[in-house]
Amino acid sequence: MPAAYTSELAEALAADVLDRFLRYVRVDTQSARDRNGSPSTPGQLDLSRMLVDELLAIGLEDAALDDNGYVFATLPATGEAPHAVGLIAHVDVSPDAPGAGVEPIVHRDYDGGRVELPRGGTVLDPAEMPVLATKAGHDVVTSSGDTLLGADDKAGVAEIVAAVAHLAAHPELPRPTLKVGFTPDEEVGEGASLFDVERFGAVCAYTLDGSQPGEIQDETFSGAEVTVVFEGVDIHTGWAKGKLVNAARLAGRLLAELPADTLTPETTEEREGFVHPFEVGGDAGHAQVRFIARDFDDALLGEHIALIRSTAEAVARAEPGARVTVSDRPQYPNMRRFVDAFPQVVDVAERAIRAEGIEPVREPIRGGTDGSKLSEMGLPTPNLFTGGHEYHSVREWASVHDMSSAAAVIVRLAGLWAEEPA
Numbered sequence: 001m002p003a004a005y006t007s008e009l010a011e012a013l014a015a016d017v018l019d020r021f022l023r024y025v026r027v028d029t030q031s032a033r034d035r036n037g038s039p040s041t042p043g044q045l046d047l048s049r050m051l052v053d054e055l056l057a058i059g060l061e062d063a064a065l066d067d068n069g070y071v072f073a074t075l076p077a078t079g080e081a082p083h084a085v086g087l088i089a090h091v092d093v094s095p096d097a098p099g100a101g102v103e104p105i106v107h108r109d110y111d112g113g114r115v116e117l118p119r120g121g122t123v124l125d126p127a128e129m130p131v132l133a134t135k136a137g138h139d140v141v142t143s144s145g146d147t148l149l150g151a152d153d154k155a156g157v158a159e160i161v162a163a164v165a166h167l168a169a170h171p172e173l174p175r176p177t178l179k180v181g182f183t184p185d186e187e188v189g190e191g192a193s194l195f196d197v198e199r200f201g202a203v204c205a206y207t208l209d210g211s212q213p214g215e216i217q218d219e220t221f222s223g224a225e226v227t228v229v230f231e232g233v234d235i236h237t238g239w240a241k242g243k244l245v246n247a248a249r250l251a252g253r254l255l256a257e258l259p260a261d262t263l264t265p266e267t268t269e270e271r272e273g274f275v276h277p278f279e280v281g282g283d284a285g286h287a288q289v290r291f292i293a294r295d296f297d298d299a300l301l302g303e304h305i306a307l308i309r310s311t312a313e314a315v316a317r318a319e320p321g322a323r324v325t326v327s328d329r330p331q332y333p334n335m336r337r338f339v340d341a342f343p344q345v346v347d348v349a350e351r352a353i354r355a356e357g358i359e360p361v362r363e364p365i366r367g368g369t370d371g372s373k374l375s376e377m378g379l380p381t382p383n384l385f386t387g388g389h390e391y392h393s394v395r396e397w398a399s400v401h402d403m404s405s406a407a408a409v410i411v412r413l414a415g416l417w418a419e420e421p422a
């Protein structure tokens with residue numbers, strides 16, 4: 001039996017959300033880690049241009065693509081609401097699985113069982129995906145099995161465009177000034193870097209880039225990247241005795257001496273941080289280990305970085321002739337303190353979600369979002385749910401019912417912000 005929508009509004013938005021979503025996922029917008037410009041890949045511009053055209057057609061007259069591949073547009077307020085509020089999603093998809101040639105499949109009135117996709121031998125098994133089991137009766141969208149779906153984050157894009165189209169077509173619904181922003185290269189950590197916060201002109205914003213209905217994420221990891229470079233002494237192995245210092249072995253020793261049963265992503269959960277070597281390379285003369293370090297607490301993050309540094313230095317000290325350099329750079333901060341400074345942003349979101357008949361769920365994300373950096377840049381930006389799941393894999397799926405709920409929450413957010421005092 002088909003599941004009910006969370007409201008008449010969600011049901012009214014469903015067809016438009018799905019129609020836009022199916023159109024957007026077919027565009028190959030996979031981003032690339034080696035970035036020589038913004039966006040990192042031209043396919044992202046194909047979708048961004050399509051979005052500009054759609055926003056213009058809806059009536060957002062200033063919709064435009066900027067020089068760095070960001071789409072910005074404004075839906076003016078209906079009344080005197082003092083706040084301009086931002087709605088943000090990213091157009092790119094992850095480089096971690098194939099992103100070209102997406103052929104979405106809509107499974108109407110999903111029966112709650114295993115879903116065998118036609119390509120790649122991909123199976124969605126509710127025994128292994130407990131959230132999927134709860135979506136019986138929903139319309140569920142998957143890929144054909146050999147690509148990403150791209151719900152991360154085209155679900156968010158479709159929800160924003162459908163909600164804004166609904167508001168533009170219903171001027172009797174109160175709304176503040178809404179600022180729409182679609183970013184490139186979020187999946188390679190650069191979605192916020194060239195975001196023109198001043199031009200955007202919003203007092204706060206929401207990214208639509210989460211999963212389960214009700215989610216509001218106002219806390220993220222703080223993240224840093226740490227690079228350790230060992231310089232050895234490379235001598236012909238025939239006369240190396242007492243002279244050769246092998247940098248590759250030093251890199252191995254560093255990895256062996258760091259904790260393995262704690263402080264790793266595979267042994268931690270909830271609020272625990274970690275250090276994670278994600279790339280090792282080199283030869284006898286020169287070796288490099290790249291790490292990410294993560295924690296919710298900035299002081300603890302500093303300790304994780306210091307642990308890598310002191311361990312690397314001890315490894316090098318034990319080997320006369322070896323040299324080591326350790327460098328670190330911040331990637332994104334925990335957004336919490338920036339969002340806390342403007343409590344209305346989460347308060348209004350919670351009320352909008354409740355108004356849609358959903359219980360808000362506030363939990364920290366073990367990762368970062370565009371909103372982490374945007375919050376630090378002066379635009380408090382928590383993250384809201386979109387209805388998509390199993391991101392960055394060929395098993396990615398999304399519920400049309402939940403996507404429609406997310407679009408309805410945006411319409412309700414607009415109504416509540418229209419009444420917020422300055």
Ligand SMILES: [Zn+2]
Binds near residue numbers: 090152153186209
């Ligand atoms: Zn995302």
